[in-house]
Amino acid sequence: MYIPGLWTAKQMVLSVRRALGSKPAEPAFILTHHKVATVLCRKVLMESTERIGWRYNSEMGIAQDIASKTDLLHVIHGTTTDAFLQSGRRGVRIIRDPRDVIVSGFLYHQRCSELWCVNSDFSKPGYHHPQVPLPLAHRDLETRESFVSSLGGVSYQERIRGLGQDEGLIFEMDGFARITIDEMVGWKERDNVLTIKMEDLVADFDGSFEKLFRWIGIPETSISTCLEIAKGHDLNRMRADEIASNPHISTGKLRKWEEYFSSQVMDAYEERFGNAHLKLGYE
Numbered sequence: 001m002y003i004p005g006l007w008t009a010k011q012m013v014l015s016v017r018r019a020l021g022s023k024p025a026e027p028a029f030i031l032t033h034h035k036v037a038t039v040l041c042r043k044v045l046m047e048s049t050e051r052i053g054w055r056y057n058s059e060m061g062i063a064q065d066i067a068s069k070t071d072l073l074h075v076i077h078g079t080t081t082d083a084f085l086q087s088g089r090r091g092v093r094i095i096r097d098p099r100d101v102i103v104s105g106f107l108y109h110q111r112c113s114e115l116w117c118v119n120s121d122f123s124k125p126g127y128h129h130p131q132v133p134l135p136l137a138h139r140d141l142e143t144r145e146s147f148v149s150s151l152g153g154v155s156y157q158e159r160i161r162g163l164g165q166d167e168g169l170i171f172e173m174d175g176f177a178r179i180t181i182d183e184m185v186g187w188k189e190r191d192n193v194l195t196i197k198m199e200d201l202v203a204d205f206d207g208s209f210e211k212l213f214r215w216i217g218i219p220e221t222s223i224s225t226c227l228e229i230a231k232g233h234d235l236n237r238m239r240a241d242e243i244a245s246n247p248h249i250s251t252g253k254l255r256k257w258e259e260y261f262s263s264q265v266m267d268a269y270e271e272r273f274g275n276a277h278l279k280l281g282y283e
Helices: 006-022 039-054 097-106 141-150 156-161 167-175 176-185 198-203 205-215 219-231 238-245 263-273
Strands: 028-029 056-059 072-075 091-095 191-199
Touching: 039 056, 039 072, 039 219, 039 238, 091 198, 097 167, 097 176, 097 263, 156 167, 167 176, 167 263, 176 263, 191 205, 198 205, 205 219
Parallel strands: 028 072, 028 091, 056 072, 091 191
Antiparallel strands: none
C-alpha cells in the first residue's frame, strides 16, 4: 500500500543513522544471477540494511560504479565492467550448480510473468528489453537477433511450454540458463570478492549469512539484528503453505537436476558446457 511521504521519511531516518556512524567506510556489493538466490538476497539485504541505516540499491544492467550515498549495491544479473571489479571494494558472489540453474529456469519460465519472458512483440527494431532479457540488452545486435530467432515468433514462455520435458530443458540451457552459466564459469577469482554457493546458503543458512554480513562490513553490533531479519526468509524455517505460495520457489527442493536430467539432456549439457559444474566446485 502506498503511503504519501513514507519513502521520504525512510530516507530521512537513513540519513540520520548514517550521520551517527552507520555508514560503512567503503561501499560493498553483491553479485547474483537469474535463478541464483537473487530474490532471497534482495529481501534479506533490503530489510537488514534499512534496519541498520545503510542504503541499498540494485543494478539490473551492467554495474560500472557504485553511486554516492549507496552503501550496498546488488548487481542482480552479476554483470559488471572490469573496472568495477578492479576497484578493490569488497563484494560477495553467489553461484549455483549449473545443472540446477537449468532445471530451475525451465520450471520458473513456464509460469512467471517477467516481461521479457511473456513478450511476443518483436516488431521494434534492435531487439532491446523486454524483447530480450536484461543481461542481453547490452550485447551486440547479432547476439540479440540470435536469441529472438530461437523463439520462432512466440514468447519465451510459450515456446518452452510447447516442448516436452527433455526438449524444454535443452531449450532452457540454450536460452537464459546459458547466460547465467557463462557468467559463472567465466569468472576470475579475486581476493576482494567472497564466493558463496547457493546450496550453502540453504544448508547452513545462519552461518553463510553471518559470513556474508561480516565480509561486506556490517558492524559487529548489528550482526545479530541482521541475522534475525534473515531468518524470516530461510526456506528451512518456512511452512509448506509459505513455500507453495512463493512464485520464485518451484518445489522447495534445491537439488533437482538428477530427477530431471535424462541421458539425452545430460549429453546436451556436456556438449555445451563440458565440466562446468566441476569448475564451479560441484561433483
